[in-house]
Amino acid sequence: MRLRHxxxxxxxxxxxxxVHAAEDLPGIRGQLSGVAARIRRLLGAGRLGLGLWLSQRATADLTARPEELAALRERLTALGLEVVTLNGFPYRGFQDEVVKYRVYTPDWADAERLRHTLALAEILAALLPDDVSEGTISTLPLAWRTGWTSEKAAAVTANLDAAARGLRALASRTGKVIRLGFEPEPGCIVETTSQARALLGDVDHDHLGLCLDACHMAVGFEEPGVGAAGGLPVVKLQASCALVAPPGAQRALAAFDEPRFLHQTRSATGYADDLGEALAGALPADESWRVHFHVPLHDAPPPPLTTSAPYLRRLLETLLGGERPLTRHVEVETYTWHVLPGAPADIARGIAAELDWMRGQLTALGLKET
Structure with missing residues (x-):
C-alpha cells in the first residue's frame, strides 16, 4: 500500500x-496468487506491497533465467502486488524446523553474502514499479558476535566497500537506486544503533544505512526518540512487536519457548541468547523481560504478558510524524505466525489485520492512503 506524507x-x-516457507520459484508464484492476493482483497486495497524474501535458490534461478524475472514482474502487476523492498537477511531455510543461529550465515565477512546481496539488488531493480526509482534491501548486522576477529572485521570492511561500489554501478546502469539497510539485533556485532554508528559511520550513506527493527530495538531498551537512528540514514523500518513479561510473571513465557527461532531475551541488567536459557535462570525474575519473539502487531498475548506495541507507536511518530519522513519504507515483519502458541489456521487473515492496524497508525499520524 502507498500512503502520502x-x-x-x-x-x-x-x-x-x-513468513512463508516457499524457497523455489513455483512456491513463490503460489504464495503470490494464494495468500498475498487474498490479503490484498481482505484489505480492500487496490495495491499491496510485499517485502519479498528470496532464498539463495530462488535468487540464483532468477539471476540465471531473465525470462523468469520478467514473468515474476508481470505476475506481481496482474495480481495488484508491488515490490519496493526485499528482506535479504535469511539466506535459506528460514522456515525450517530449526533455524536458530543458522540465520546469521553466511555473514558479511563471507564473499557469498556480498554476491547474494548484489544479486538481490539486480533483481529488485528489475522488479521496481516504473514510477519508483528507489528500492531497499534489509540485511544482517554484519555477523553474530562470537568468532569475531580482526581478520573478519577487515573482510567485512572490504565487502561493504564492494557492496557500495556494486550498488553505485547498478544505479548508473539502470537509474534505480538500491539502498542496503543493516539491521541491528541483540547478540550480533551490531546490536544497537550506537554500535551501528561506530561501525558503519564511514560507509557510503547514499547506498548503505540502517534497517530499524522495532522489536529488536525494544528488546535492546533503546530510546525511540529523535536519536533513534544514531545519525545514520534509515532505509527501512521493520514494524514488529516484542513479547514483554512483567516481574515475577516469566513462567507465562514458557509457551513461547520453541525450537525454530532464536529468541534473545533481555532485562534491565541481564541478557540471554535464547528464551530457554533465560527461563533456566540466566535472568533475574524480579525484572521485566523483553523477548525477541515477533508477535502480531494488532493483538496481545494472554495476560500477564504484553507486547512492545506502545514502543512501536512512539518509533512510528519519531520516523513518520514530523515535517518529513525519516524513512519511506515500512515492512510488517511477523515471521512467527506458524510457531505462535495456538497458531491460527488462517494466517492471511492475521496478516491482513496487522496491515490494517499499521495503516491506522500511519493515517493517525496524518498520512493519507493513495
Whole structure:
C-alpha cells in the first residue's frame, strides 16, 4: 500500500514474505496468487506491497533465467502486488524446523553474502514499479558476535566497500537506486544503533544505512526518540512487536519457548541468547523481560504478558510524524505466525489485520492512503 506524507512524498507499506516457507520459484508464484492476493482483497486495497524474501535458490534461478524475472514482474502487476523492498537477511531455510543461529550465515565477512546481496539488488531493480526509482534491501548486522576477529572485521570492511561500489554501478546502469539497510539485533556485532554508528559511520550513506527493527530495538531498551537512528540514514523500518513479561510473571513465557527461532531475551541488567536459557535462570525474575519473539502487531498475548506495541507507536511518530519522513519504507515483519502458541489456521487473515492496524497508525499520524 502507498500512503502520502504531509510533505508530499510516498511512504510504502508492505508485509514481509519470509513468513512463508516457499524457497523455489513455483512456491513463490503460489504464495503470490494464494495468500498475498487474498490479503490484498481482505484489505480492500487496490495495491499491496510485499517485502519479498528470496532464498539463495530462488535468487540464483532468477539471476540465471531473465525470462523468469520478467514473468515474476508481470505476475506481481496482474495480481495488484508491488515490490519496493526485499528482506535479504535469511539466506535459506528460514522456515525450517530449526533455524536458530543458522540465520546469521553466511555473514558479511563471507564473499557469498556480498554476491547474494548484489544479486538481490539486480533483481529488485528489475522488479521496481516504473514510477519508483528507489528500492531497499534489509540485511544482517554484519555477523553474530562470537568468532569475531580482526581478520573478519577487515573482510567485512572490504565487502561493504564492494557492496557500495556494486550498488553505485547498478544505479548508473539502470537509474534505480538500491539502498542496503543493516539491521541491528541483540547478540550480533551490531546490536544497537550506537554500535551501528561506530561501525558503519564511514560507509557510503547514499547506498548503505540502517534497517530499524522495532522489536529488536525494544528488546535492546533503546530510546525511540529523535536519536533513534544514531545519525545514520534509515532505509527501512521493520514494524514488529516484542513479547514483554512483567516481574515475577516469566513462567507465562514458557509457551513461547520453541525450537525454530532464536529468541534473545533481555532485562534491565541481564541478557540471554535464547528464551530457554533465560527461563533456566540466566535472568533475574524480579525484572521485566523483553523477548525477541515477533508477535502480531494488532493483538496481545494472554495476560500477564504484553507486547512492545506502545514502543512501536512512539518509533512510528519519531520516523513518520514530523515535517518529513525519516524513512519511506515500512515492512510488517511477523515471521512467527506458524510457531505462535495456538497458531491460527488462517494466517492471511492475521496478516491482513496487522496491515490494517499499521495503516491506522500511519493515517493517525496524518498520512493519507493513495
Amino acid at each position: 504531509a510533505d508530499g512524498s510516498t511512504v510504502h507499506l508492505s508485509y514481509c514474505t519470509n
